[in-house]
Structure formats: structure tokens, C-alpha cells
Amino acid sequence: MMVHHIPTEIILAFGELLDGPSLYASLQVSRQWYLALHQYAWVSITKKQWFHPTFPINRSTKLFPPFNETVEEMNATKILTCLRLTQSLEWNDIRIPRRPRSVNSNTALLPSTPPPPPVTLPDLAILFRLMPHLNHVNLAMARAFAGIPEQTLQSVINVKNLRNLRVLHLDLPDLGYTLVLEKMYPLLSQLEELNLRGRWFWEYDVSTRKYPNHAPWSLKRLTVDRVFIMFLGYCPALETISFKHPMSRLGRRMERTRETMLDHLQRMSNLRTITVGRSSDLKEDEFHIQEPMGPTALWDKNSSDYTREKGCTLHAIVDYLM
Numbered sequence: 001m002m003v004h005h006i007p008t009e010i011i012l013a014f015g016e017l018l019d020g021p022s023l024y025a026s027l028q029v030s031r032q033w034y035l036a037l038h039q040y041a042w043v044s045i046t047k048k049q050w051f052h053p054t055f056p057i058n059r060s061t062k063l064f065p066p067f068n069e070t071v072e073e074m075n076a077t078k079i080l081t082c083l084r085l086t087q088s089l090e091w092n093d094i095r096i097p098r099r100p101r102s103v104n105s106n107t108a109l110l111p112s113t114p115p116p117p118p119v120t121l122p123d124l125a126i127l128f129r130l131m132p133h134l135n136h137v138n139l140a141m142a143r144a145f146a147g148i149p150e151q152t153l154q155s156v157i158n159v160k161n162l163r164n165l166r167v168l169h170l171d172l173p174d175l176g177y178t179l180v181l182e183k184m185y186p187l188l189s190q191l192e193e194l195n196l197r198g199r200w201f202w203e204y205d206v207s208t209r210k211y212p213n214h215a216p217w218s219l220k221r222l223t224v225d226r227v228f229i230m231f232l233g234y235c236p237a238l239e240t241i242s243f244k245h246p247m248s249r250l251g252r253r254m255e256r257t258r259e260t261m262l263d264h265l266q267r268m269s270n271l272r273t274i275t276v277g278r279s280s281d282l283k284e285d286e287f288h289i290q291e292p293m294g295p296t297a298l299w300d301k302n303s304s305d306y307t308r309e310k311g312c313t314l315h316a317i318v319d320y321l322m
Contacts, residue, residue, distance in 0.1 A: 011036040024054045044088040050118050063130070080130060088136035091124060122152055128161035135164050140171040148175055159186040166190070172195035178202045181231065189234075195220040197244075203231040220270075227321055229257060232264040242275040246321050247259040261316045274299075274317060287317050 018026060023041050025036045049055050056079055062081060067073040108174040119127070121141075128134060139156075141148070155161075157170070168191055179201045181188065187195060219235040223242040232238070265271065273288040283304040289297055299317060301309040 006032075008032070008036050015040045024052050027046055028054070028105070038082065038087055042082040042085040043091065045086055047090040047092040050091070055118075057127075059120070061122070063126075065316055076115050078087045083127065083130040084132060086131045087133050089120075089131070089134060090138040091119075092138075092140045093121075093142070106231040110317055121148065123155060125152075125158070125161060128156070128158075133164060134162060136164065136167040137165060138169040140169075142171075142173055148177060150175070153179065154183065157184055157187060159190070162187060167193040169195040171195075171196075172200045172268070173198060175200045188219070190216045191217070191219055194219055195223040197223075197225055199225065203228045211316070227261075229264070232261070234268075236267050237270055238268050239270045240273045240275075241271070245320065246276055246278075258318055261321065262315065265318065278319060285320070286316075287312060 011033055015023065015026065018040070023037060026037055027041060039194070048057040050057075056075065061075075061079070062068075062072050063076045065073070067076065121139075124139075128138075130135075153172075157168075162168075165187065175199075182204050183202055196212075216237070217235050217238055220239045222235060222238055223244075224231075225244045227243050227246060232269055233242075265274075272289055275284055276287075277284050285304070286302045288302065289299045291297055297314065298310070298314040299314070301312050
């Protein structure tokens, strides 16, 4: 069977199995393949696709008038139409500052750092507004030497840009300032999964020591570096919680904090899994429960070093978190 005579149904089934670069290569097989598969190329934009030579969006791409040529206008129309199909987007800027070369001429050269992404973080704020069906966003940045203005970050993580967002992963470096999560409330309250990495955020306004009194959030899966207390009080629908590090010692506030944490967890009737990272050996302990949540429910503890323990109470888990 000639490649140009393959039924469209088979091409579509084939397209579902391709990753980003392979999918873009398949678009060049023929017009039939392009028309059948171009929708898959835009449903999910991965971090690898940004650097593919045939990916049409870069820093020089013009999406809005005035256009210098008819070709630019036709290209913009095509891209804007395709962006409406996008449901998932990854953007990573993982450049690390280079260390200076050693004076020793025998020292091997350090490997070159990855190139910058073809679009900047402010560009994403524009692209998000062109993706009405976007429901999954993963943003990561490791460039500690280049600060991100707070206004820029808030313009990207904005509910007006991401009305249908349900999954958000943010892994950012030390920004030089602390972003208060309550400023992100309208967006966070609509999520089902949230993953926050880094020390760039805090749970409430430190100046007022208060957290906004909003309606309960619909969050089901939460992953954070540190244990947050007040934050959990607005997420009664949580099913899975993952803390990368336990809490630091709080001295005289320990007992009050413990009671607040216990109260929040007991209100989560759907909670089934609590994962806590160890600061000492970088391993994790997972607490899992099968029966409905309750004050007398018993949890099973599974550690990454293959040790198991049964019959843990919620009180014991809270003590472990502290």
C-alpha cells in the first residue's frame, strides 16, 4: 500500500502514538497526512517541541497586525487557528549560570548550557489568551541569575488567561520576593491538581497574618515543598497530598500548629494518600488509607527504602509532619 493511499482512520490511529518531533516529521509526508495529523500537533505542546526546527512559533513570529507581507498574515491566521486546539503546554527555561574556566589549561571545558526557549515568559501571557481550551500548564525555570518581575509572573498566572485550567505545575527559582498565594486565588480555586516547587511563594499576607475567607477550593491533588497549614483549610476535597520536606521546628507554636493541621486533615473526607519527604536521606514515606477517612481510621506506611508499617493514626502522621 502506497503511503499516499493509507486510509485516514489508520493515519489518525498512528498519530496518537507519536511524540512531538515524530509527529512534526509525519506532517511533511503528504498533504493527506498533514490535514489528518495537524490537530494532534497542537493538542499538547511539550518542552521539546519549542526547539524543533519546524515548530512555527518563535520570537520573530508575528501573530497580530500590522503585517509586512501576505505570507505573514496567512501564517498568523493558521497559527491562531491551531492554538485554539491546544490543551496542554510545557515551557522550561533550564539554563544554569556558567562557572568561570579554571586557570589550569588541562581542565576540561564545561558542557555548554541549553539554549534559551524560543519564546519568553511574557510571551506566554499572550499565547495563553489564544488558547481557550488550555487545561494543563507546566512552567519551570532554573535561572537563578535572572529575576522575574512580580508583575510579569502575575500576568502569566492569571485566571483571565487560563479560565479552563485544571492542572498547574510551577517550578521557579528564588525570585528575590515572595508571591502571596492569595493573589492567585481566582486561578488556584478552579484547579484539580497543583504542584508548587521552590521558595518563591507564601500562603498568606505576612503583613496582615490573614488568609482570605473564600469558598472551598476544588483541589484534589497537591504537591508542595513545605508543609502549609492555612492553605490546607481551603482544600477539603483533597485526595492526595505530597510534602517534599517536613515542617521546621516551631517552638512554642508547635502544639497550636499541630491541632490546626489535625483539624484540617480530619475535614478531608476524600483524603487517601499523604507523602512526606525526609530531609535527612532524600527518601519518601507514603501513608495510605483504604477505608473512609475518620478520626479513628488507620493508615499504612510505605517507605521508599521498602519498610512497611501498619496501623498509623492520623495523630501520628501529624506528629511526623511536625
